[in-house]
Every structure is written in C-alpha cells, then in structure tokens.
Amino acid sequence: MSQTSAIRWGFLGAGRMATALGRGLVASGVASGEALIAYDPLASALGQWTQATGGHSAPSAAAVVKACEVVIVAVKPSVVAAALGEAAAAFQVERHLLISIAAGIPLAAIEARLPSGAAVVRAMPNTPALLGVGATGFAAGRHVDATRLDWAKRCFESVGIVRVVPEALLDAVTGLSGSGPAFVYLIIEAMADGGVRMGLPREEAQALAAQTVMGAARMVLETGRHPGQLKDEVTSPGGTTIAGLHLLERAGVRGAFIDAVEAATLRSRQLGSGSSG
Numbered sequence: 001m002s003q004t005s006a007i008r009w010g011f012l013g014a015g016r017m018a019t020a021l022g023r024g025l026v027a028s029g030v031a032s033g034e035a036l037i038a039y040d041p042l043a044s045a046l047g048q049w050t051q052a053t054g055g056h057s058a059p060s061a062a063a064v065v066k067a068c069e070v071v072i073v074a075v076k077p078s079v080v081a082a083a084l085g086e087a088a089a090a091f092q093v094e095r096h097l098l099i100s101i102a103a104g105i106p107l108a109a110i111e112a113r114l115p116s117g118a119a120v121v122r123a124m125p126n127t128p129a130l131l132g133v134g135a136t137g138f139a140a141g142r143h144v145d146a147t148r149l150d151w152a153k154r155c156f157e158s159v160g161i162v163r164v165v166p167e168a169l170l171d172a173v174t175g176l177s178g179s180g181p182a183f184v185y186l187i188i189e190a191m192a193d194g195g196v197r198m199g200l201p202r203e204e205a206q207a208l209a210a211q212t213v214m215g216a217a218r219m220v221l222e223t224g225r226h227p228g229q230l231k232d233e234v235t236s237p238g239g240t241t242i243a244g245l246h247l248l249e250r251a252g253v254r255g256a257f258i259d260a261v262e263a264a265t266l267r268s269r270q271l272g273s274g275s276s277g
C-alpha cells in the first residue's frame with residue numbers, strides 16, 4: 001500500500017468543503033496540487049476548485065476514482081446515492097478509501113452502494129478548515145485498516161483538530177462543530193450590532209467582536225481552564241460584565257444554544273433516515 005505522500009486524493013463534488021479540504025491538504029504539505037483531482041458537473045465550481053487548490057479536473061466520477069486512492073465524497077446528502085452510483089464500478093476494495101463528509105448519511109448506507117469489503121470513513125469537518133482551524137469528528141467503517149485510518153487522520157489533521165468518535169455520535173458532532181460556525185457568526189454579528197447601537201462604527205464593532213470571540217476561544221483551548229472560571233475572571237463584583245451576563249441568563253441564552261445543537265443534531269439524524277443502509 002502507498003505511503004501517504006504518494007497517494008492521490010479525489011473529490012466527488014468541488015464546492016465549499018472540497019475547496020477547504022483540498023487547500024488544507026496542499027497548504028499542510030500532506031499532498032501537492034498535482035496529487036488532487038475532482039469531478040463536479042457544475043463547471044464553475046470545478047474551475048474555482050482547480051484555481052484554489054492547484055488540482056486537476058476530471059470528466060467523470062469514475063475518472064476520479066481511477067486516478068486516486070482516497071475518494072472524498074463532498075456532495076449534498078441528497079446527491080450522495082447518485083454520486084456513489086457513478087463511482088462504484090471503478091472502486092477497488094484493496095486500493096481505495098472512501099471518505100464521505102455528507103451530513104447524516106450512515107456508514108452502512110455508503111457501504112451498501114460500494115463493492116463488498118469497501119473501506120469507508122464517515123466524517124464531519126467544518127468550514128474553518130479553509131483556514132486550517134477546522135474541527136472534524138470521524139468514524140471508521142469495519143473494513144478500514146490501520147494504513148487507511150492514517151490517511152483519513154492525515155487528511156483532517158491537515159485542516160485542524162480531529163476526534164475519532166463512534167458513529168452514533170457523528171450527528172451530535174454535526175450539530176455542534178459542523179453547524180457551529182454559523183451559530184458563532186450569529187453571535188459575532190449580534191455583538192457587533194450591539195456595539196453599533198451604542199455608537200461604534202460598524203467596521204470597528206465587527207473587528208472587536210470577531211477578535212473577542214477568537215481570543216476567548218483561544219483562552220479556553222490554550223489555558224485548559226474551564227469556561228466558567230474564565231468567565232468569572234472577567235466579571236468584577238458590581239461591574240459591567242455581570243450586568244450583561246444577568247440579561248443573557250434571563251433571556252435564556254444558554255438554553256437557546258443547547259436547543260440549537262440539539263435541533264441541528266436531530267436534523268442530521270433525519271437527513272440520514274431516508275438513506276437505505
């Protein structure tokens with residue numbers, strides 16, 4: 001079996017996530033642009049992907065599979081069955097690893113559309129992968145050997161942090177870190193709106209809000225301290241922060257975020273429930 005540096009990476013679908021992952025593979029040195037290939041029926045998406053990654057374009061899904069060892073399925077969940085249908089005949093059990101990043105689609109449903117014994121990984125990355133600060137959870141199917149598990153780890157480590165989880169938890173990963181960037185953008189936008197309401201120019205308000213979110217996240221990750229402790233360190237007795245926190249608690253912000261992750265998780269489960277396993 002090939003060394004990681006020698007393997008070629010194929011993408012079915014050349015949209016946002018395929019671009020983020022392709023750029024990450026190249027930027028981290030895990031792959032060269034030469035080692036990337038993609039197929040997408042949308043010519044404009046394929047053109048943007050080749051420009052962003054330095055990879056090659058292929059005329060069909062089968063051509064991608066023939067040209068590479070790792071096949072990354074980066075199409076919408078509703079299109080996964082069709083994309084696998086176009087790719088399956090060229091798939092070789094001994095040679096290939098297939099990685100699906102489609103929300104909700106179970107390993108069993110993917111394996112059922114490939115030759116028996118196919119090595120399949122189901123993963124959930126997120127869009128900050130584009131900057132190398134993504135968060136990915138993935139689960140390996142029963143036919144994934146140590147070499148191919150390492151390929152999957154290398155792929156997602158090239159764009160951020162990785163957690164290997166049981167497949168049963170992947171919908172929760174989707175609800176938390178897959179969808180989570182959108183939840184945080186909403187916070188940044190709303191905090192900036194607050195600054196504008198209190199007189200700050202829009203540009204300054206947005207920069208201060210975004211840097212504050214990034215700084216707080218880094219404090220959690222790099223100090224290892226509990227977020228509650230870090231919150232207490234900002235909160236002076238009778239000061240400004242407790243006045244704001246009091247209002248957030250009364251508005252039920254904690255509950256709203258818990259509910260949002262739950263709703264996104266349940267939607268991920270629902271997306272997968274229609275796919276036959």
Ligand SMILES: NC(=O)C1=CN([C@@H]2O[C@H](COP(=O)(O)OP(=O)(O)OC[C@H]3O[C@@H](n4cnc5c(N)ncnc54)[C@H](OP(=O)(O)O)[C@@H]3O)[C@@H](O)[C@H]2O)C=CC1
Nearest residue numbers: 012013015016017040042045074075076077101102103125
């Ligand atoms: N966006 C996100 O934050 C995340 C998304 N995901 C998952 O990643 C997957 C891709 O999402 P995203 O990159 O946002 O989607 P995009 O819509 O940006 O990209 C998907 C691309 O696949 C193309 N496509 C459609 N049918 C086929 C086919 N049969 N073969 C090859 N390509 C095809 C689409 O073309 P056309 O538009 O013409 O249909 C489109 O260009 C989804 O399953 C999603 O659940 C996972 C993590 C995070």
Ligand SMILES: O=C(O)[C@@H]1CCC=N1
Nearest residue numbers: 103174177178179180
């Ligand atoms: O909204 C979605 O369905 C996809 C999956 C995770 C993030 N975006």
